[in-house]
Amino acid sequence: MSAVPSPPAALRDPVSRPASGVDAKRGLRLRHQVGQAIADYGMIAAGDKVMVCLSGGKDSYTLLDVLLQLQQKAPVDFELVAVHLDQKQPGYDARVLPDYLRRLGVPFQIIEQDTYSVVNRVIPEGRTMCSLCSRLRRGALYAHAEANGFSKIALGHHRDDIVATFFLNLFFHAKLSGMPPKLLSDDGKHVVIRPLAYVSETEIAGHARAMAFPIIPCDLCGSQDNLQRKQVQKMMAAWEAETPGRIDQIARALGRVEPSQLADPKLFDFLGLGARSEAVIPASPGIQTPSCG
Numbered sequence: 024m025s026a027v028p029s030p031p032a033a034l035r036d037p038v039s040r041p042a043s044g045v046d047a048k049r050g051l052r053l054r055h056q057v058g059q060a061i062a063d064y065g066m067i068a069a070g071d072k073v074m075v076c077l078s079g080g081k082d083s084y085t086l087l088d089v090l091l092q093l094q095q096k097a098p099v100d101f102e103l104v105a106v107h108l109d110q111k112q113p114g115y116d117a118r119v120l121p122d123y124l125r126r127l128g129v130p131f132q133i134i135e136q137d138t139y140s141v142v143n144r145v146i147p148e149g150r151t152m153c154s155l156c157s158r159l160r161r162g163a164l165y166a167h168a169e170a171n172g173f174s175k176i177a178l179g180h181h182r183d184d185i186v187a188t189f190f191l192n193l194f195f196h197a198k199l200s201g202m203p204p205k206l207l208s209d210d211g212k213h214v215v216i217r218p219l220a221y222v223s224e225t226e227i228a229g230h231a232r233a234m235a236f237p238i239i240p241c242d243l244c245g246s247q248d249n250l251q252r253k254q255v256q257k258m259m260a261a262w263e264a265e266t267p268g269r270i271d272q273i274a275r276a277l278g279r280v281e282p283s284q285l286a287d288p289k290l291f292d293f294l295g296l297g298a299r300s301e302a303v304i305p306a307s308p309g310i311q312t313p314s315c316g
Contacts (some may be wrong), residue, residue, distance in 0.1 A: 046233040050092075054231060056091045056221040064205040066216040067175060069099035073216075074173040076164060077105045077131070079120055079239025081181035081231035086219055088234065090177065091129065104173070105131040108163055119237050120166045132171070138162050165213055174214065181219040181227055183259065189277060190255045199285070201277060223270070 043223035059068050075090060076145040077083045087105055094103055107120050117133075124131040136159075168176050180202055189201035207213070219227070231238070262269045 046230075048277055049226060049230055049233070053085070053089050053093055053222060053226060055224075057218045057236055057242060058093055060204060060218050060220045061093070061216075064216070064220075066177075066205055066218060067097075067099075067101050069101065071101040071173060071174045073101060073103050073104045073175045073177050074164070074168050074171075075103055075177045077107045077120065077124075077180065078179065078314040080179070080239075081227055081236060081238060082184075082219065082224075084234070084238075085222075085227045085230050086177060086179040087129070088230075088236075091127075099309070103129070105129050106167060107131065107133050108160055108162070109133055109135045110160070111137040115239070119239055123237050127303065132167070134163055134167050165208065168213055176213055176215045178215060178217050179219060180217045181222045181224055183224040183256075183270060185217070185277065186273050187252055187255045187259060189273075190258070191251055194255070195251055199287075221274075237258065 038146045067073060073090070075083070075087050077087055090103055094101065105120075105124055108119060109115065121131070121133065138219075164176065167173075185202045185204075189199075192198050192200045200219070206215040208215065259270055285291070286293075288294065
């Protein structure tokens with residue numbers, strides 16, 4: 024692992040800002056949306072040491088950029104450290120991220136772990152690699168966070184990722200669950216935050232183009248066309264084209280869950296609803312329930 028400490032603020036090169044009026048408005052909107060998500064879910068508190076997971080894609084670059092801006096104006100002090108996992112993919116240029124982060128004066132750490140070879144060895148040709156790759160990557164990041172005293176792990180998942188995960192679980196796993204903006208890991212050791220939870224992928228893509236981030240493509244799973252997530256994303260894109268604003272409506276609905284209007288008896292006491300005694304009266308086979316229609 025390599026690391027670079029944070030230089031004094033006065034010595035840092037300024038983070039380049041988009042010049043056009045449209046880009047400036049987008050940047051302001053991004054800061055507002057990220058700041059609102061942080062406030063709504065209590066993502067960052069005074070004294071936090073936040074590990075910003077930087078993959079080299081547009082989402083994580085935008086995450087780091089906006090968090091750096093908010094850090095300068097936040098009413099509380101917190102630390103940001105960019106952390107990148109070098110998965111040893113063929114053709115990967117290990118200089119891109121360190122060079123970029125040094126120019127910004129951002130403290131960073133690089134984890135080196137050959138997950139690429141593991142995934143290619145274990146997963147049969149033609150099968151999707153995302154599940155194993157994700158587990159290996161998550162394990163490496165969690166271990167690094169624990170070893171280096173990070174109190175929060177910030178990921179670059181955005182609003183569209185959250186909605187897509189909801190539909191993946193609905194269509195392929197028969198459950199209503201998704202990707203929460205704030206999550207406690209299964210072992211209780213890590214708090215994962217997603218500050219881009221209110222931001223659309225379109226906004227992020229526009230910001231990344233304006234900022235000319237040095238994007239590093241993922242050659243491990245990015246070229247796989249048979250992913251279930253891609254099927255869902257294609258469906259969502261068609262919906263948005265037909266009815267603009269539909270994805271935002273769905274994302275807002277995920278924050279307005281009414282358990283009594285669903286059907287999970289573990290979340291709502293349907294057995295006790297309207298009951299006059301503890302006994303449950305079975306339905307009589309000869310009695311028909313009248314229709315409300």
